[in-house]
Amino acid sequence: MTLRTQNIGYWYTNNPDDYLFKDVNLNFEKGKVYSILGQSGSGKTTFLSLLAGLDSPKAGEIFLNDKDITKSGLTNYRKNAVSTIFQAYNLMTYMTARQNVQTALEISNKSIDNAKIEELFELVGIPKELIDKPVLQLSGGQQQRVAIVRALATEHDIIIADEPTGNLDEETTQDIVNIFKEIAHQQNKTVIIVTHETAVANETDVTFELKKKRFTQI
Ligand SMILES: Nc1ncnc2c1ncn2[C@@H]1O[C@H](COP(=O)(O)OP(=O)(O)OP(=O)(O)O)[C@@H](O)[C@H]1O
Numbered sequence: 050m051t052l053r054t055q056n057i058g059y060w061y062t063n064n065p066d067d068y069l070f071k072d073v074n075l076n077f078e079k080g081k082v083y084s085i086l087g088q089s090g091s092g093k094t095t096f097l098s099l100l101a102g103l104d105s106p107k108a109g110e111i112f113l114n115d116k117d118i119t120k121s122g123l124t125n126y127r128k129n130a131v132s133t134i135f136q137a138y139n140l141m142t143y144m145t146a147r148q149n150v151q152t153a154l155e156i157s158n159k160s161i162d163n164a165k166i167e168e169l170f171e172l173v174g175i176p177k178e179l180i181d182k183p184v185l186q187l188s189g190g191q192q193q194r195v196a197i198v199r200a201l202a203t204e205h206d207i208i209i210a211d212e213p214t215g216n217l218d219e220e221t222t223q224d225i226v227n228i229f230k231e232i233a234h235q236q237n238k239t240v241i242i243v244t245h246e247t248a249v250a251n252e253t254d255v256t257f258e259l260k261k262k263r264f265t266q267i
Protein backbone atom coordinates (compact mmCIF):
# COMPACT_ATOMS: atom_id res chain seq x y z
CA MET A 50 0.00 0.00 0.00
CA THR A 51 1.47 3.32 -1.04
CA LEU A 52 -0.20 6.68 -1.09
CA ARG A 53 1.66 9.10 -3.31
CA THR A 54 1.17 12.69 -4.32
CA GLN A 55 2.40 13.76 -7.72
CA ASN A 56 3.09 17.44 -8.24
CA ILE A 57 0.06 18.48 -6.25
CA GLY A 58 -0.75 22.11 -5.63
CA TYR A 59 -3.56 24.00 -3.97
CA TRP A 60 -4.80 27.60 -3.86
CA TYR A 61 -8.08 29.06 -2.66
CA THR A 62 -8.35 31.98 -5.13
CA ASN A 63 -8.57 31.84 -8.91
CA ASN A 64 -4.96 32.84 -9.09
CA PRO A 65 -2.42 29.98 -9.02
CA ASP A 66 0.21 32.46 -7.78
CA ASP A 67 -1.64 32.46 -4.45
CA TYR A 68 -0.70 28.83 -3.92
CA LEU A 69 -0.34 27.42 -0.39
CA PHE A 70 1.92 24.69 -1.78
CA LYS A 71 2.73 23.32 -5.22
CA ASP A 72 4.73 20.57 -6.94
CA VAL A 73 4.44 18.42 -3.83
CA ASN A 74 5.71 14.86 -4.25
CA LEU A 75 5.39 12.81 -1.10
CA ASN A 76 5.16 9.08 -0.42
CA PHE A 77 3.30 7.49 2.45
CA GLU A 78 3.90 3.80 3.06
CA LYS A 79 2.27 1.28 5.28
CA GLY A 80 3.64 0.45 8.69
CA LYS A 81 4.74 3.99 9.42
CA VAL A 82 3.52 7.04 11.31
CA TYR A 83 4.03 10.30 9.42
CA SER A 84 3.74 13.79 10.82
CA ILE A 85 3.14 17.02 9.01
CA LEU A 86 4.53 19.96 10.89
CA GLY A 87 3.95 23.61 10.12
CA GLN A 88 2.85 26.97 11.43
CA SER A 89 -0.75 27.98 11.82
CA GLY A 90 -2.18 28.98 8.45
CA SER A 91 0.55 27.24 6.43
CA GLY A 92 -1.93 24.84 4.80
CA LYS A 93 -1.69 21.62 6.82
CA THR A 94 -5.42 21.02 7.11
CA THR A 95 -5.84 21.87 3.44
CA PHE A 96 -3.18 19.31 2.52
CA LEU A 97 -4.79 16.65 4.73
CA SER A 98 -8.19 17.28 3.18
CA LEU A 99 -6.66 16.31 -0.18
CA LEU A 100 -5.14 13.12 1.22
CA ALA A 101 -8.48 12.37 2.87
CA GLY A 102 -10.32 12.73 -0.44
CA LEU A 103 -12.50 15.55 0.86
CA ASP A 104 -11.27 17.93 -1.83
CA SER A 105 -9.19 17.64 -5.00
CA PRO A 106 -5.86 19.30 -5.65
CA LYS A 107 -5.89 22.27 -8.03
CA ALA A 108 -2.88 20.72 -9.75
CA GLY A 109 -1.43 17.23 -9.79
CA GLU A 110 -2.77 13.84 -8.75
CA ILE A 111 -2.89 11.54 -5.77
CA PHE A 112 -2.28 7.84 -6.31
CA LEU A 113 -3.20 4.92 -4.10
CA ASN A 114 -1.28 1.86 -5.27
CA ASP A 115 -0.61 3.66 -8.54
CA LYS A 116 -4.29 4.34 -9.16
CA ASP A 117 -5.47 7.95 -9.33
CA ILE A 118 -7.93 8.26 -6.41
CA THR A 119 -10.31 10.37 -8.48
CA LYS A 120 -10.63 7.56 -11.06
CA SER A 121 -12.66 5.25 -8.85
CA GLY A 122 -14.26 8.26 -7.18
CA LEU A 123 -13.45 10.11 -4.00
CA THR A 124 -16.58 8.75 -2.29
CA ASN A 125 -15.30 5.26 -2.92
CA TYR A 126 -11.87 6.19 -1.67
CA ARG A 127 -13.31 7.64 1.55
CA LYS A 128 -15.58 4.66 2.06
CA ASN A 129 -12.94 1.99 1.51
CA ALA A 130 -9.47 3.32 2.05
CA VAL A 131 -9.20 6.18 4.47
CA SER A 132 -10.46 7.17 7.91
CA THR A 133 -10.22 10.73 9.12
CA ILE A 134 -10.04 12.14 12.62
CA PHE A 135 -10.83 15.82 12.58
CA GLN A 136 -9.48 18.62 14.71
CA ALA A 137 -12.80 18.91 16.54
CA TYR A 138 -13.48 15.15 16.82
CA ASN A 139 -16.82 15.52 14.95
CA LEU A 140 -18.50 12.95 17.14
CA MET A 141 -22.25 12.88 17.41
CA THR A 142 -22.44 14.13 20.96
CA TYR A 143 -25.98 12.95 21.74
CA MET A 144 -25.00 9.38 20.86
CA THR A 145 -22.98 7.04 23.01
CA ALA A 146 -19.39 6.10 22.22
CA ARG A 147 -20.54 2.72 20.90
CA GLN A 148 -23.25 4.28 18.72
CA ASN A 149 -20.70 6.65 17.17
CA VAL A 150 -18.59 3.68 16.14
CA GLN A 151 -21.58 1.68 14.87
CA THR A 152 -22.79 4.62 12.79
CA ALA A 153 -19.39 4.93 11.11
CA LEU A 154 -19.46 1.20 10.33
CA GLU A 155 -22.94 1.46 8.81
CA ILE A 156 -21.80 4.32 6.58
CA SER A 157 -18.96 2.11 5.32
CA ASN A 158 -21.33 -0.86 4.93
CA LYS A 159 -19.30 -2.85 7.40
CA SER A 160 -20.11 -4.68 10.55
CA ILE A 161 -17.95 -5.96 13.33
CA ASP A 162 -19.16 -7.68 16.45
CA ASN A 163 -19.53 -5.97 19.78
CA ALA A 164 -16.66 -7.90 21.31
CA LYS A 165 -14.29 -6.46 18.69
CA ILE A 166 -15.60 -2.94 19.30
CA GLU A 167 -15.03 -3.38 23.02
CA GLU A 168 -11.51 -4.63 22.31
CA LEU A 169 -10.79 -1.42 20.39
CA PHE A 170 -12.09 0.70 23.26
CA GLU A 171 -9.81 -1.22 25.57
CA LEU A 172 -6.86 -0.65 23.25
CA VAL A 173 -7.28 3.13 23.49
CA GLY A 174 -7.96 3.08 27.22
CA ILE A 175 -11.68 3.80 27.37
CA PRO A 176 -13.13 1.96 30.38
CA LYS A 177 -16.06 -0.34 29.77
CA GLU A 178 -18.51 1.76 31.75
CA LEU A 179 -18.03 4.75 29.42
CA ILE A 180 -18.83 2.91 26.18
CA ASP A 181 -22.57 3.33 26.51
CA LYS A 182 -22.57 6.89 27.82
CA PRO A 183 -23.39 9.87 25.60
CA VAL A 184 -20.01 11.22 24.46
CA LEU A 185 -21.03 14.66 25.76
CA GLN A 186 -20.33 13.29 29.22
CA LEU A 187 -16.75 12.34 28.30
CA SER A 188 -13.65 14.51 28.67
CA GLY A 189 -11.81 15.98 25.66
CA GLY A 190 -9.13 13.30 25.80
CA GLN A 191 -11.73 10.54 26.08
CA GLN A 192 -13.66 11.95 23.11
CA GLN A 193 -10.43 11.95 21.13
CA ARG A 194 -10.00 8.26 21.95
CA VAL A 195 -13.56 7.54 20.81
CA ALA A 196 -12.76 9.30 17.53
CA ILE A 197 -9.72 7.04 17.16
CA VAL A 198 -11.79 3.90 17.80
CA ARG A 199 -14.25 5.09 15.19
CA ALA A 200 -11.41 5.49 12.69
CA LEU A 201 -9.99 2.06 13.52
CA ALA A 202 -13.26 0.15 13.45
CA THR A 203 -13.65 0.45 9.70
CA GLU A 204 -10.23 -1.21 9.28
CA HIS A 205 -9.14 1.13 6.52
CA ASP A 206 -5.47 1.14 5.50
CA ILE A 207 -4.95 4.85 5.97
CA ILE A 208 -5.69 6.85 9.12
CA ILE A 209 -5.47 10.62 8.87
CA ALA A 210 -5.68 12.85 11.93
CA ASP A 211 -5.65 16.63 12.20
CA GLU A 212 -4.03 17.83 15.45
CA PRO A 213 -5.13 14.70 17.34
CA THR A 214 -3.34 15.90 20.46
CA GLY A 215 -4.24 19.56 20.12
CA ASN A 216 -5.92 20.21 23.44
CA LEU A 217 -4.52 17.40 25.53
CA ASP A 218 -2.10 17.30 28.44
CA GLU A 219 1.35 15.79 28.08
CA GLU A 220 0.46 12.37 29.42
CA THR A 221 -2.66 11.97 27.30
CA THR A 222 -0.71 13.24 24.27
CA GLN A 223 1.88 10.52 24.85
CA ASP A 224 -0.89 7.90 25.17
CA ILE A 225 -2.46 8.96 21.89
CA VAL A 226 0.90 9.04 20.08
CA ASN A 227 1.60 5.53 21.38
CA ILE A 228 -1.78 4.33 20.07
CA PHE A 229 -0.95 5.67 16.61
CA LYS A 230 2.47 4.01 16.67
CA GLU A 231 0.91 0.71 17.69
CA ILE A 232 -1.68 0.94 14.92
CA ALA A 233 0.98 1.63 12.29
CA HIS A 234 3.65 -0.75 13.49
CA GLN A 235 1.51 -3.66 14.64
CA GLN A 236 -1.46 -3.45 12.28
CA ASN A 237 0.67 -2.31 9.36
CA LYS A 238 -1.37 0.80 8.60
CA THR A 239 -0.40 4.21 7.32
CA VAL A 240 -0.97 6.90 9.91
CA ILE A 241 -0.62 10.56 8.95
CA ILE A 242 -0.98 13.19 11.62
CA VAL A 243 -0.83 16.95 11.47
CA THR A 244 0.73 18.65 14.44
CA HIS A 245 2.29 21.94 15.44
CA GLU A 246 4.10 20.26 18.33
CA THR A 247 7.70 19.39 17.57
CA ALA A 248 7.73 16.90 20.45
CA VAL A 249 4.90 14.94 18.79
CA ALA A 250 6.58 15.11 15.38
CA ASN A 251 9.82 13.80 16.89
CA GLU A 252 8.07 10.61 17.91
CA THR A 253 6.87 9.76 14.44
CA ASP A 254 8.81 7.76 11.86
CA VAL A 255 8.88 10.47 9.19
CA THR A 256 8.24 14.22 9.48
CA PHE A 257 7.45 16.53 6.62
CA GLU A 258 7.60 20.20 7.44
CA LEU A 259 5.50 22.68 5.48
CA LYS A 260 7.48 25.88 5.57
CA LYS A 261 7.65 28.76 3.11
CA LYS A 262 5.14 26.87 0.95
CA ARG A 263 7.43 23.86 0.58
CA PHE A 264 7.45 20.43 2.16
CA THR A 265 10.78 19.12 3.37
CA GLN A 266 11.55 15.94 5.20
CA ILE A 267 13.24 16.72 8.50
N1 LIG B 1 -12.23 27.57 2.66
C1 LIG B 1 -11.26 28.47 2.60
N2 LIG B 1 -11.34 29.53 1.76
C2 LIG B 1 -10.34 30.43 1.68
N3 LIG B 1 -9.21 30.36 2.39
C3 LIG B 1 -9.07 29.35 3.22
C4 LIG B 1 -10.08 28.35 3.39
N4 LIG B 1 -9.64 27.44 4.29
C5 LIG B 1 -8.43 27.88 4.70
N5 LIG B 1 -8.08 29.00 4.05
C6 LIG B 1 -6.80 29.72 4.21
O1 LIG B 1 -5.74 28.89 3.75
C7 LIG B 1 -4.63 28.97 4.63
C8 LIG B 1 -4.27 27.60 5.14
O2 LIG B 1 -5.33 27.11 5.98
P1 LIG B 1 -5.24 25.72 6.73
O3 LIG B 1 -6.48 25.56 7.50
O4 LIG B 1 -4.91 24.67 5.73
O5 LIG B 1 -3.97 25.97 7.68
P2 LIG B 1 -3.37 25.10 8.86
O6 LIG B 1 -1.92 24.93 8.56
O7 LIG B 1 -4.18 23.88 9.04
O8 LIG B 1 -3.52 26.06 10.13
P3 LIG B 1 -3.84 25.68 11.68
O9 LIG B 1 -2.54 25.17 12.24
O10 LIG B 1 -4.19 27.01 12.28
O11 LIG B 1 -4.95 24.70 11.74
C9 LIG B 1 -5.01 29.99 5.71
O12 LIG B 1 -4.46 31.22 5.36
C10 LIG B 1 -6.51 30.01 5.66
O13 LIG B 1 -6.99 31.28 6.04
Ligand SMILES: [Mg+2]
Nearest residue numbers: 093094095211
Ligand atom coordinates in the same frame (compact mmCIF):
# COMPACT_ATOMS: atom_id res chain seq x y z
MG1 LIG C 1 -5.44 23.18 10.61
